[in-house]
Amino acid sequence: MIVGLSNPKKKYHNTRHNIGSWYIYALSKHLNKLLREEKKFFGFTTSINIYSNNIRLFVPNIFMNINGSAVYQIAKFYNIHLNEILVVHDDLDLESGKLKLKYSYGHSGHNGLRSIINNFNNKTNFYRFRIGIGRPKDKKEISSFVLSEPIAKEIDLINISIQNAIKETYILLSNIA
Structure with missing residues (x-):
C-alpha cells in the first residue's frame, strides 16, 4: 500500500502538510486511475498494478494526528503488513523540492x-518518502506554515520532487517484484 498523509481534503488539500x-x-x-471515497476507511482509495504488484493507494480524509487509525484500518482489512507500506509525507527538515x-x-x-x-x-518498519517543504525561521510559526499554501516557486520545486518520487516508486517496486 502507498499512503499519502493528509488533513481533510476540502479545507487543506493545497497546504504543505498535504503533500503526501x-x-x-x-x-x-499518471496511471489513469481515479481515487474514490471509502467512508469505512475514512479516506480515498484505488488499486493499481505495477510490475505485478497489486497496490492499494490511500489518502486519509481525517486530521493528520489521527491518520494512523485510518491506515491501520485499511491495512488490516486488506491484510497488508506494515513493512509493505510506503508512506509519503511532507518534511520540514528538507528544503522544498528535496526528496529522501x-x-x-x-x-x-x-x-x-x-x-x-x-x-x-x-x-x-515501513518505507517513507520525505518530500521537503522547508522550515519557517520562527519555530512558533510551524503550525501555520504547514497548514498554509506554498508559494509558486515552492510548488514548482515540490511538483518536480513528486515526479521524481513517482520514478523512484517504480525503481523501488522493481526491486521487490
Missing part, C-alpha cells in the same frame, strides 16, 4: 507518522 496526498493524486493520474527515501525510522516530530507508529504498536 499530492503525490498519490499525481501517481493515480527512508526505511524504519522514528516520526521526527511528524504527527501523521507518530499516529501510524502508535497504531501499529510502536513499530517503525
Whole structure:
C-alpha cells in the first residue's frame, strides 16, 4: 500500500502538510486511475498494478494526528503488513523540492507518522518518502506554515520532487517484484 498523509481534503488539500496526498493524486493520474471515497476507511482509495504488484493507494480524509487509525484500518482489512507500506509525507527538515527515501525510522516530530507508529504498536518498519517543504525561521510559526499554501516557486520545486518520487516508486517496486 502507498499512503499519502493528509488533513481533510476540502479545507487543506493545497497546504504543505498535504503533500503526501499530492503525490498519490499525481501517481493515480499518471496511471489513469481515479481515487474514490471509502467512508469505512475514512479516506480515498484505488488499486493499481505495477510490475505485478497489486497496490492499494490511500489518502486519509481525517486530521493528520489521527491518520494512523485510518491506515491501520485499511491495512488490516486488506491484510497488508506494515513493512509493505510506503508512506509519503511532507518534511520540514528538507528544503522544498528535496526528496529522501527512508526505511524504519522514528516520526521526527511528524504527527501523521507518530499516529501510524502508535497504531501499529510502536513499530517503525515501513518505507517513507520525505518530500521537503522547508522550515519557517520562527519555530512558533510551524503550525501555520504547514497548514498554509506554498508559494509558486515552492510548488514548482515540490511538483518536480513528486515526479521524481513517482520514478523512484517504480525503481523501488522493481526491486521487490
